[in-house]
Amino acid sequence: MATLRLSGNLETLAGRNCIEVTALSYRDLLQELTVLLPCLPSEALTELAFVIDGEIVDQPFLATFEPHSELHFIQKIAAG
Amino acid sequence: MKAHVSTTINQEPVEFLCDPAETLLKVLRDNLGMTGTKEGCGSGDCGACSVMLDGELVCACLVLGVEAEGARIETVEGVASADHLHVIQEKFLEHAALQCGICTPGLIVATKALLAENPNPTEADARYYLAGNLCRCTGYDKIIKAVMDAAETMRQGEAHE
Amino acid sequence: MSEARAFKHIGQRTIRPDGFDKVTGKANYGADMSMPGMIWGAILRSPHAHANILSLDTTRAEASPDVLAVATFQDFPSVNDAAAAAGTLKSSLMETAENILAKNKVLYHGQAVAAVAARTEAAATAALALIDVEYEPLTPVLTIDAAIADDAPLLHPTMMTQGLLEPATEPSNIAARMELKKGDIEAGFAEAEVIVERSYNTPTVHQGYIEPHATVVRFDDNGPSTIWCPTQGHFDVRARVAQLLNLELGQLKVVASEIGGGFGGKTTVYLEPVALILSKKSGRPVKMTMTREDVFRASGPASASQSTIKIGAKMDGTITAMQATLHYEAGAFSGSPMGPGCMTVFTPYDVENLYVEGFDVVVNKPKVAAYRAPGAPQSEFAAEMAVNELAAKIGMDPIDLRLKNAAKEGTQTIYGPKLKVVGLEACLEAAKNSDHYRSSLGEHVGRGLAAGFWFNIGGQSSVIINLNPDGTGTILEGSPDIGGSRASMQMMAAEVLGIAPGKLNPIVADTEHVAYNQTTGGSRTTFATGMAVIEAAESVVDQLKSRAAAMWNVTAEQVEYSDGVAANLAGEDRLSLAEICANAEKTGGQISGTANINARGAGPSFAVHICDVKVDPDTGKTDVVRYTAIQDAGKAIHPSYVEGQFQGGAVQGIGWALNEEYVYSAEGVMENAGFLDYRIPLASDLPPIETIIVEVPNSFHPFGVRGVGETGIVPPLAAVGTAVAEAIGMPVTSLPCSPPKVLELLLSKS
Numbered sequence: 005m006a007t008l009r010l011s012g013n014l015e016t017l018a019g020r021n022c023i024e025v026t027a028l029s030y031r032d033l034l035q036e037l038t039v040l041l042p043c044l045p046s047e048a049l050t051e052l053a054f055v056i057d058g059e060i061v062d063q064p065f066l067a068t069f070e071p072h073s074e075l076h077f078i079q080k081i082a083a084g
Numbered sequence: 085m086k087a088h089v090s091t092t093i094n095q096e097p098v099e100f101l102c103d104p105a106e107t108l109l110k111v112l113r114d115n116l117g118m119t120g121t122k123e124g125c126g127s128g129d130c131g132a133c134s135v136m137l138d139g140e141l142v143c144a145c146l147v148l149g150v151e152a153e154g155a156r157i158e159t160v161e162g163v164a165s166a167d168h169l170h171v172i173q174e175k176f177l178e179h180a181a182l183q184c185g186i187c188t189p190g191l192i193v194a195t196k197a198l199l200a201e202n203p204n205p206t207e208a209d210a211r212y213y214l215a216g217n218l219c220r221c222t223g224y225d226k227i228i229k230a231v232m233d234a235a236e237t238m239r240q241g242e243a244h245e
Numbered sequence: 246m247s248e249a250r251a252f253k254h255i256g257q258r259t260i261r262p263d264g265f266d267k268v269t270g271k272a273n274y275g276a277d278m279s280m281p282g283m284i285w286g287a288i289l290r291s292p293h294a295h296a297n298i299l300s301l302d303t304t305r306a307e308a309s310p311d312v313l314a315v316a317t318f319q320d321f322p323s324v325n326d327a328a329a330a331a332g333t334l335k336s337s338l339m340e341t342a343e344n345i346l347a348k349n350k351v352l353y354h355g356q357a358v359a360a361v362a363a364r365t366e367a368a369a370t371a372a373l374a375l376i377d378v379e380y381e382p383l384t385p386v387l388t389i390d391a392a393i394a395d396d397a398p399l400l401h402p403t404m405m406t407q408g409l410l411e412p413a414t415e416p417s418n419i420a421a422r423m424e425l426k427k428g429d430i431e432a433g434f435a436e437a438e439v440i441v442e443r444s445y446n447t448p449t450v451h452q453g454y455i456e457p458h459a460t461v462v463r464f465d466d467n468g469p470s471t472i473w474c475p476t477q478g479h480f481d482v483r484a485r486v487a488q489l490l491n492l493e494l495g496q497l498k499v500v501a502s503e504i505g506g507g508f509g510g511k512t513t514v515y516l517e518p519v520a521l522i523l524s525k526k527s528g529r530p531v532k533m534t535m536t537r538e539d540v541f542r543a544s545g546p547a548s549a550s551q552s553t554i555k556i557g558a559k560m561d562g563t564i565t566a567m568q569a570t571l572h573y574e575a576g577a578f579s580g581s582p583m584g585p586g587c588m589t590v591f592t593p594y595d596v597e598n599l600y601v602e603g604f605d606v607v608v609n610k611p612k613v614a615a616y617r618a619p620g621a622p623q624s625e626f627a628a629e630m631a632v633n634e635l636a637a638k639i640g641m642d643p644i645d646l647r648l649k650n651a652a653k654e655g656t657q658t659i660y661g662p663k664l665k666v667v668g669l670e671a672c673l674e675a676a677k678n679s680d681h682y683r684s685s686l687g688e689h690v691g692r693g694l695a696a697g698f699w700f701n702i703g704g705q706s707s708v709i710i711n712l713n714p715d716g717t718g719t720i721l722e723g724s725p726d727i728g729g730s731r732a733s734m735q736m737m738a739a740e741v742l743g744i745a746p747g748k749l750n751p752i753v754a755d756t757e758h759v760a761y762n763q764t765t766g767g768s769r770t771t772f773a774t775g776m777a778v779i780e781a782a783e784s785v786v787d788q789l790k791s792r793a794a795a796m797w798n799v800t801a802e803q804v805e806y807s808d809g810v811a812a813n814l815a816g817e818d819r820l821s822l823a824e825i826c827a828n829a830e831k832t833g834g835q836i837s838g839t840a841n842i843n844a845r846g847a848g849p850s851f852a853v854h855i856c857d858v859k860v861d862p863d864t865g866k867t868d869v870v871r872y873t874a875i876q877d878a879g880k881a882i883h884p885s886y887v888e889g890q891f892q893g894g895a896v897q898g899i900g901w902a903l904n905e906e907y908v909y910s911a912e913g914v915m916e917n918a919g920f921l922d923y924r925i926p927l928a929s930d931l932p933p934i935e936t937i938i939v940e941v942p943n944s945f946h947p948f949g950v951r952g953v954g955e956t957g958i959v960p961p962l963a964a965v966g967t968a969v970a971e972a973i974g975m976p977v978t979s980l981p982c983s984p985p986k987v988l989e990l991l992l993s994k995s
Contacts, residue, residue: 011661012425013408058662062703062843076661079584081700084452084509084615084766084955103367114366119277120270122505124455125537129920132455160270173268177260180885183728183893185267186274186456186505208929215929218920220453220506221728222889223896224928 006073008033014077017043028071030054030064052077091152093118094162102149109133111149112159120160120189124218131217134190134197135159141197143216160189163196171241172196172234179230183221191217195231203239207232253808254736255948258885259746261732263503272503275459275475280530283461284313286362286516286523287369288533289376290543291351294385294609294913295398298349298358298378306361306375311368314526315376316360316519318346323491340578342489344612345518351380352400352577353611354914355542357515362523362531385609385913389551389572392418392606400577400607420579421605423587425659433566433598437557441635445627447962447980448906449549449574452616453897453925456505457540462520463530469496469757470521475504477511477725478764483756489518500755501725508897509615510545512764541918545614546907548573548581552590552627562641562649566598567591571624573605576612581605582620585700588660589959590624592698593647593669593851594632595656609913615766617894618699618955622901622962626980629695629963634976643694644677644853652698652851668877668941669696669851675937676853681873690859690870693967697852697959701952702767703844707760708777710738710749710785712836716823720751720781723762724774728893728954729886733771734778736882737948741782743809744822760841768952771882772943773844779947784838792832793820846945850952852876854895854960858968865988867903867969873935874960879943879951887953892934894957900926901958902965904981 005024015021018041025040027033034046054064055076061067069075086101093116102111109126112118112135124132126145133144136158137151163170172195175181182188191214198205198213205213210231211224219227266272303315318324324342342348347358359376363369384398391397397418405413408422434440460474470492476482479499487494504511516533524531535544550573557566569590573581587603616622636643651673656664676682676694686692712718720734731751739746763769790804793811797804797818805812811820829836857871874891881887904924908917917923942949962980970977975990 009661011427011659012423015426016408016410016424055662058665059846060662060703062705062845078661079588081585081588081702081767084507084512084617084619105367110366113276114279117279118270119273122274122456123276123534124457124505125920127537127919127921130455130537164269169265169268176268177264180258180261180729180883180889182264182267183886183889184454184456184504184506185263185272186454186503188267189270192268211928211931215927218455218925218927220455220508220897220925221893223892223926223934224931225892225934226885226889228928228933 006069006071006075008075014044029068033075049077053080087150089150089153091155091157093157094159104148104150106149107145108147108149108152109144112144118159118161122186122189124186131194132187132190134193134217136193136197141194160193163192170196171237175230175234175237179226179233181222181226181230187217187219191219191227195234198231199235199238203235205235252740254739254746255880255882256884257736258883259732259736261729262735262751263726263731274456274503274505276534278461278473278502279532280461280463283530283532284362284364284527285366285369286360286520286531286533287373288357288519289359289373291347291354291356291358293351293380293382294354295383296351296380297383298347298351299381300379301359302377303359305377306372309372309375311363312361312372312375313364313529314362314523316346316522318342318348320522321489324489337580338488341485344578345515353609355539355611356577357543360519360523362527386418387608387610387909387913389549389574389606389608392608400609404579418607419604420575420607421583423584423603425587425601426599427657427659428598430566430568430598430600434557436565438560439635439639440555440557441631441638442555443631443634443976443978444551444553445630445978446551447549447623447626449546449610450901450905450907451541451546451923452508452510454506454508454510457535457537458515458544459534460516460520461530461532462517462524464521464524469498472497472499472517472521473502474499474517475502475511477504477507477727477766479725479756480723480761481512481764482514482517485514486518486521490521498755498757501753504725504727507727508617509619509766512615512766513545515544537920538918541923542915543611545612547616547619548575548613548623550574550623552624554627554631556631556635558635558639560639562639562646564594564596564650567594567596568600569624569628571601571603573603573620573623574608574610574613575605576610577607578612579605579607581613582615584620586620586624589621589698590628592658593652593696594650595652596650599659601659610907617897617958621697621699621959622898625697625959626962626966629960630966630977633693633963633967644673647696648673664849666941666944667849667851668939671939671941672851672853672875672877675875675939676855679855679873679875679937681855681871681935686857689862689972690857691968691970691972693856693964693971695854695960695963695967697956698849699768699956699959700849701772701847702769703773703847704763704769705843706762706774706777707841708774708781708839709759710781710838712785712826714826714829716744716821716826717748720749720778721754721759722751722774722778723754723759724765724770725753727765728890729883730770730774732886733775733882737775737778738782741779741786742822743807768850768954769847772847772946772950772952775882775950776844776946777840777842780840780842781838784840785836788836788838789822789825792825792829792836795832796820796828846943848879848943848945848951850877850956852956852960854964856961856964856968858965858972860969860972860987862991865984865991867982867987869899869932869965871932873937874957875937875939876953876956877939877941877951878953879946880940880949881938882948882950884938887938888936890953891936891957894955895934895961896926896931898958898961899965902962902980902982904983906981
């Protein structure tokens with residue numbers, strides 16, 4: 005099972021800092037989270053950047069991950 | 085009531101009409117379409133509008149259009165000749181002395197004035213002479229290198245003539 | 246990728262392709278455009294920092310024969326209360342609109358209230374007196390302390406703090422709270438043998454681009470309306486204006502003029518939607534420009550900040566815990582770069598236990614905009630000052646202390662991901678071995694050193710490369726060139742195609758002539774648009790090979806292409822790129838490569854700066870006497886422009902540290918809204934800025950590029966601050982270290 009690590013406000017909302025997920029794609033992950041962590045609004049998640057094994061994935065719907073992957077949602081960085 | 089002004093810009097006779105309150109900068113840019121001279125502040129603090137007025141380096145935003153009457157004005161548009169750049173312009177390019185380029189016309193004009201007054205400036209001379217020309221991109225390092233290199237090249241050119 | 250890869254053009258110092266126009270005055274910036282029949286717009290600005298608008302009457306202006314159009318907030322068709330109430334995005338659309346033309350309240354001195362258009366600039370300015378506004382002045386809130394006080398006047402009476410542990414029940418001036426943590430902060434401090442704790446603040450500063458905002462807009466009923474403006478992102482201008490004025494994207498064409506500096510400040514819109522409204526109403530093209538004073542008062546400066554840092558360490562220099570509380574001023578509307586400030590504050594350190602709490606605070610100042618590594622200079626200033634204090638306290642060299650705790654490949658960041666290969670240790674080693682760091686110090690001279698981190702981003706870029714029949718070509722890109730990026734695009738394409746860079750003309754195309762490109766920002770252009778250029782050029786190479794194969798009647802696999810020449814592996818045939826192009830008509834038509842990418846794998850860039858300052862003990866005036874900027878570029882495509890980014894960032898940071906600040910009256914009026922009194926560094930203020938380019942390649946980029954634009958502004962604040970502290974023998978906690986403030990410190994000492 006892949007590990008989703010939660011930090012900052014997501015950790016606060018979820019009341020935990022990590023959760024194991026069976027999903028192996030972004031789409032499935034979002035669906036799984038609506039069941040596992042309904043307190044995390046999926047609109048809020050899709051506003052965030054998605055990170056697979058330390059790498060920000062700009063096209064999450066095209067990306068897949070592995071059962072041992074570590075996943076994060078982080079703030080999108082824009083900048084000057 | 086508009087004033088009629090006869091002047092010389094980059095060695096060419098020019099006539100224009102302007103409101104007596106209009107600055108030379110406004111006249112150059114909006115009445116004559118010579119937009120090479122830039123506006124950064126309108127208060128004489130940034131030097132982006134540096135031009136020569138009767139051989140003196142001035143901020144065109146602090147000169148009235150009517151003051152051009154009978155005067156000799158030189159702008160950045162007159163620095164290069166028809167077929168080649170001035171050494172100062174070449175050195176600015178070689179040394180990557182511009183990033184956004186908005187301060188560059190003013191700096192080219194001011195550098196030309198510096199080297200006319202003092203063909204052999206120290207780096208400190210150059211830094212103080214150009215202190216009225218603000219650049220926000222480069223940190224001035226490459227500008228000063230370009231100016232010093234241009235000065236040396238121009239001195240060698242003179243020596244060969 | 247191999248570090249030893251040999252490049253032909255990459256790494257050379259070529260002449261930039263747009264240089265000729267820029268040294269001769271031919272290049273056209275925002276205010277250089279005119280259109281036939283063009284009229285001028287002008288903006289009426291608020292004389293109050295905080296006031297209710299009781300009435301706004303434009304009748305007299307509209308009746309004036311000089312006035313051709315008037316605009317107010319009421320002209321935004323799609324921004325209504327329903328939209329504002331519906332959610333975050335829509336309410337921020339409302340705030341964007343209110344920042345462009347005030348609705349029923351003004352929240353900073355200089356905020357736009359209404360606009361007119363007239364035949365001349367002078368007539369437009371004069372007509373502003375015909376607009377009647379009645380205000381009810383309110384108490385201005387000008388500092389973080391004043392804003393978060395219990396009895397603070399509220400800027401937005403219904404604003405609830407987002408991100409609290411328990412949902413907010415009372416409105417406040419704190420728009421948002423953010424918390425990040427790693428490990429066990431209490432345990433980390435319990436383990437510590439020495440603790441450093443101090444609070445710091447930084448002032449409101451401005452990006453200080455020399456070109457004021459300007460635009461020329463022509464509304465068109467029968468085709469796309471045209472917006473000409475200097476912007477870091479013309480596609481974003483199109484999106485924002487379309488959203489505000491309820492237009493389809495296809496109804497707008499945005500042309501990015503040359504841009505006279507941006508540094509993050511030209512990533513939003515101020516004049517463009519107003520000019521479009523005025524143009525639509527008057528039926529004439531409209532030009533609008535900001536004065537320098539307008540730029541200071543009413544564009545987006547960078548957040549003032551207050552930070553408290555606590556660090557725990559062992560006497561051997563092992564840092565066991567780092568904690569930060571960060572407050573950022575957002576200006577009049579929520580949305581400071583508090584988030585990235587929290588994410589970057591401790592990223593140069595590989596420390597087990599971290600805790601960061603950030604607050605986004607509204608005050609009666611202009612809404613902040615991005616400024617080069619937005620959020621990072623403020624928070625990392627505080628962290629680096631505290632780290633230097635720790636080094637002094639335990640008697641350890643500041644480089645050794647940093648090396649002992651340096652972030653490296655695999656370091657778990659506080660915001661989540663682990664770092665990939667990064668160049669912080671390489672920068673620290675380069676600093677340690679530098680001539681500067683080994684040099685001795687004179688009297689009244691202090692030395693400071695600081696590290697800095699910025700993420701850098703990738704994102705969407707689109708490029709088209711077209712080759713002409715004679716082998717020359719154009720590169721159509723959509724990333725406005727703020728510092729020489731056309732040169733790097735040209736060099737990267739030339740490297741792939743094996744031809745001289747000068748054969749290719751890079752063009753920043755408008756929104757109609759190239760597909761979507763994300764804004765030039767986040768140090769992304771050379772990385773992401775560069776990747777698109779490389780991909781498009783590689784596609785061109787594939788076509789060149791198949792065209793040569795067609796001419797030789799062999800398969801493309803039998804053709805090898807290098808150094809601008811195709812070779813038939815089955816024989817002696819050779820064709821140059823120009824020869825293949827000359828025959829393109831007979832082998833399939835135009836040769837053209839396109840790439841539409843969403844670049845992944847932007848490599849973070851770390852920097853280390855060393856600064857020596859001399860302080861005049863009688864006046865408190867501080868001069869930077871030596872300065873060295875060291876930064877990881879991954880791979881420097883054009884080393885001169887990479888150095889230029891290091892130097893420019895360093896000097897903006899020096900200005901931030903030494904002189905620059907918004908000075909406010911008690912009424913909330915900025916008292917130094919001009920370049921004479923808001924003093925950015927001059928040529929005579931500075932020594933040469935020495936640079937060391939470190940190259941730890943980013944494996945995600947074909948040539949190893951990391952972004953370089955932003956990181957350079959992060960370390961100077963603490964490098965300068967520490968140098969001043971050392972020179973005067975007193976802690977520095979507040980920027981800028983301007984002469985009066987330094988003199989006050991000196992006097993308090995004696």
